[in-house]
Amino acid sequence: MTEKSISRRRFLATSTVAGAAAAGTLAAPAVATAQSPVTIKMQTSWPASDIWMDFARQYIERVEKMSGGRLKFELLPAGAVVGAFQVLDGVNDGVIDAAHTVPVYWYGKHKAASLFGTGPVFGGSATTMLGWFHQGGGKDFYRELTQDILKLNVVGFYGFPMPAQPFGWFKNPVTGVADVNGFKYRTVGLAADLMQNMGMSVAQLPGGEIVPAMERGVIDAFEFNNPSSDLRFGSQDVAKHYMLSSYHQASESFEFLFNKDVFDDLDDDLKAILEYGVEAVSTANTAFALDNYSADLQKLQAEHGVTVHRTPKEILDAQLKAWDAIIPMLEADEFMKRVLDSQRAWVERVVFYELMNSPDLALAYEHYYPGKLKL
Numbered sequence: 001m002t003e004k005s006i007s008r009r010r011f012l013a014t015s016t017v018a019g020a021a022a023a024g025t026l027a028a029p030a031v032a033t034a035q036s037p038v039t040i041k042m043q044t045s046w047p048a049s050d051i052w053m054d055f056a057r058q059y060i061e062r063v064e065k066m067s068g069g070r071l072k073f074e075l076l077p078a079g080a081v082v083g084a085f086q087v088l089d090g091v092n093d094g095v096i097d098a099a100h101t102v103p104v105y106w107y108g109k110h111k112a113a114s115l116f117g118t119g120p121v122f123g124g125s126a127t128t129m130l131g132w133f134h135q136g137g138g139k140d141f142y143r144e145l146t147q148d149i150l151k152l153n154v155v156g157f158y159g160f161p162m163p164a165q166p167f168g169w170f171k172n173p174v175t176g177v178a179d180v181n182g183f184k185y186r187t188v189g190l191a192a193d194l195m196q197n198m199g200m201s202v203a204q205l206p207g208g209e210i211v212p213a214m215e216r217g218v219i220d221a222f223e224f225n226n227p228s229s230d231l232r233f234g235s236q237d238v239a240k241h242y243m244l245s246s247y248h249q250a251s252e253s254f255e256f257l258f259n260k261d262v263f264d265d266l267d268d269d270l271k272a273i274l275e276y277g278v279e280a281v282s283t284a285n286t287a288f289a290l291d292n293y294s295a296d297l298q299k300l301q302a303e304h305g306v307t308v309h310r311t312p313k314e315i316l317d318a319q320l321k322a323w324d325a326i327i328p329m330l331e332a333d334e335f336m337k338r339v340l341d342s343q344r345a346w347v348e349r350v351v352f353y354e355l356m357n358s359p360d361l362a363l364a365y366e367h368y369y370p371g372k373l374k375l
Contacts, residue, residue, distance in 0.1 A: 042098035045084040048077040056100040084206035099257040104189025114189035118249040122347040126161030129251040136346040159278035160285035164250040167243035168223030186222035191248040197322040227297040236304040247319040
């Protein structure tokens with residue numbers, strides 16, 4: 001769908017009303033027909049079987065209902081029109097109208113893209129950093145990057161603060177940094193720079209290509225995002241050690257992209273529905289994720305013989321030191337320096353409150369379910 005097609009539809013509807021009015025009052029009932037819905041072609045960056053396709057469906061279901069049927073979606077999986085990593089270009093060029101993706105998939109255009117998804121971890125969670133996007137200036141920085149710096153014809157919104165991503169899947173237990181030195185590892189965005197700093201070589205692959213690459217020996221270990229996606233990919237068939245908790249991608253959210261011409265041509269109430277529908281689906285996605293991720297983690301252990309580990313503190317410390325080495329290189333870019341300064345100021349203030357205010361949930365969990373955590 002393009003601006004031209006929407007505008008033509010609106011022109012025809014207006015012409016019909018004008019023509020009927022000119023024909024006299026007896027023709028008036030003929031113009032009471034419902035306006036045709038606007039159809040938006042949205043492609044995701046996910047395979048058809050991935051749970052994130054379900055997350056995208058939750059969004060379009062809400063938008064369609066809130067619009068009273070004036071908006072309709074054609075939802076497509078990765079590769080239907082463009083590749084998983086090419087959805088930004090597809091939206092910018094008008095090949096597709098919208099995308100459900102993550103910004104690290106286009107960080108090849110500018111590394112600052114990763115700062116809106118999987119940047120350095122100063123202590124904030126994904127919820128903290130989504131708060132920065134909405135209240136701490138992140139939305140303005142994002143508009144500056146996409147529209148002023150990169151000159152992209154897109155409008156983007158962020159929703160669903162993801163749980164921190166696992167360190168990943170390994171054929172053997174990992175106890176320290178030496179165990180992963182020289183590994184060929186799959187990740188994306190600035191996490192690739194992080195893992196390279198820790199002595200790994202990195203392959204940036206879309207989700208659907210990960211397990212085949214592991215089977216062929218192209219990679220030795222990998223991460224994608226969560227237990228449900230990993231289970232559906234068949235990760236448990238190529239590795240049996242699952243390392244949870246990591247600083248490599250600890251604060252990501254979904255990116256909802258729209259072609260700017262398509263978005264701007266909509267009525268104001270439909271624009272609002274597309275934007276605030278993202279906020280609505282964040283709640284639905286979060287509840288759906290907590291239910292499915294936890295159940296599928298149990299399934300991986302009970303039905304597939306997967307051993308779940310907490311990532312060792314030695315590796316977490318090494319990740320923070322790697323971020324320390326990467327940050328000055330990022331700050332050589334004036335725009336990225338401004339973004340990072342903004343994020344640090346937000347985290348320093350907000351996370352102080354969050355940590356000071358948060359009770360020790362692990363203590364309470366251990367009280368009621370003794371021995372399960374094995375920390």
